[in-house]
Amino acid sequence: MTLTLPAPAKINLFLHITGRRPDGYHCLQTLFALLDQADSLTFEPSESLTLRCDDPSLPCDESNLILKAAAALRKHTGCTLGARITLHKRLPMGGGVGGGSSDAATTLLGLNQLWALGLSLDTLSEIGLTLGADVPVFVKGQSAWAEGVGEKITPVSLPDAYFLVVHPQIHVSTARIFGDRELTRDTPISKLPASLEAVLTRDFHNDCEAVAKRHFPEIGKTLDWLRQHAGNSRMTGTGACCFARLTGSQQGQQLLQQLPQHWTGFVARSRNTSPLHEALARFRETQNSGESAQTD
Ligand SMILES: C[C@@](CO)(OP(=O)(O)O)[C@H](O)COP(=O)(O)OP(=O)(O)OC[C@H]1O[C@@H](n2ccc(N)nc2=O)[C@H](O)[C@@H]1O
Numbered sequence: 001m002t003l004t005l006p007a008p009a010k011i012n013l014f015l016h017i018t019g020r021r022p023d024g025y026h027c028l029q030t031l032f033a034l035l036d037q038a039d040s041l042t043f044e045p046s047e048s049l050t051l052r053c054d055d056p057s058l059p060c061d062e063s064n065l066i067l068k069a070a071a072a073l074r075k076h077t078g079c080t081l082g083a084r085i086t087l088h089k090r091l092p093m094g095g096g097v098g099g100g101s102s103d104a105a106t107t108l109l110g111l112n113q114l115w116a117l118g119l120s121l122d123t124l125s126e127i128g129l130t131l132g133a134d135v136p137v138f139v140k141g142q143s144a145w146a147e148g149v150g151e152k153i154t155p156v157s158l159p160d161a162y163f164l165v166v167h168p169q170i171h172v173s174t175a176r177i178f179g180d181r182e183l184t185r186d187t188p189i190s191k192l193p194a195s196l197e198a199v200l201t202r203d204f205h206n207d208c209e210a211v212a213k214r215h216f217p218e219i220g221k222t223l224d225w226l227r228q229h230a231g232n233s234r235m236t237g238t239g240a241c242c243f244a245r246l247t248g249s250q251q252g253q254q255l256l257q258q259l260p261q262h263w264t265g266f267v268a269r270s271r272n273t274s275p276l277h278e279a280l281a282r283f284r285e286t287q288n289s290g291e292s293a294q295t296d
Pocket residue numbers: 012015024025026027028030095096097098101131132133134135148149150174175178236237238239
């Protein structure tokens with residue numbers, strides 16, 4: 001059995017920091033939009049647990065979130081099965097689009113299927129939270145309003161929208177931004193915004209933007225470029241990627257042509273349900289119809 005599953009990107013449509021917990025972690029309010037742009041992971045049965053990746057800059061050792069997720073799953077269940085995992089890396093790393101966290105979530109769901117563990121999404125989400133604050137939203141698989149450190153998740157239904165996501169080729173460490181003394185940590189608690197249009201107004205913002213721009217002036221240039229060319233712009237997560245809402249995919253393709261050469265970008269559509277969950281449902285349907293064909 002070979003299982004190929006996507007690990008989609010997210011953008012934080014806004015990100016407010018409302019406080020700090022005694023353990024140093026920050027309390028957030030954020031709106032996660034899942035996107036149709038994704039890494040791809042393949043899982044095959046094997047005696048040992050191995051990872052290969054087509055991007056040589058990403059270590060495939062125990063520091064990789066995919067192997068961390070597999071190890072956490074083995075520890076939780078006592079399972080000793082192996083898997084040959086192959087990662088096709090497409091999402092920018094350290095870019096605020098959650099690629100590493102999404103890879104971890106896809107590994108939890110993929111191995112839960114491959115190893116027939118039968119764990120619920122709630123349990124996989126709890127295991128995921130030990131790997132990173134962003135993992136639960138990818139495990140749950142819905143665009144969502146999130147609070148706490150990102151683990152209090154309420155699914156939302158966002159209107160169909162296209163975004164241009166630009167990566168100014170900078171790698172931002174989440175810990176570095178959260179560790180900055182000048183970070184605003186007292187944004188008042190907000191209610192869930194009424195519409196996507198409201199989210200992109202000044203009432204909602206990304207508290208990490210000012211600090212990220214100071215550490216990396218290129219992020220400020222990216223935000224300015226998007227504002228000039230698309231009329232709106234915001235940073236996702238702790239950066240470095242910035243995005244703009246588009247009128248449609250065609251506008252995005254035109255803007256990609258004009259993008260300064262040292263930046264990369266992609267056009268993506270927001271998805272209320274994760275492409276991971278859709279792919280897994282299709283896989284299970286195929287398995288079930290194969291089994292019923294065998295018993296007929
Ligand atoms: C800020 C967000 C918003 O989506 O995005 P990214 O830019 O990283 O994608 C996330 O909550 C990030 O989640 P994640 O990337 O999983 O972070 P983690 O690995 O859990 O934490 C990395 C480090 O950031 C700090 N951290 C993280 C999350 C949080 N709510 N408060 C924190 O103070 C901690 O210092 C932690 O050691």
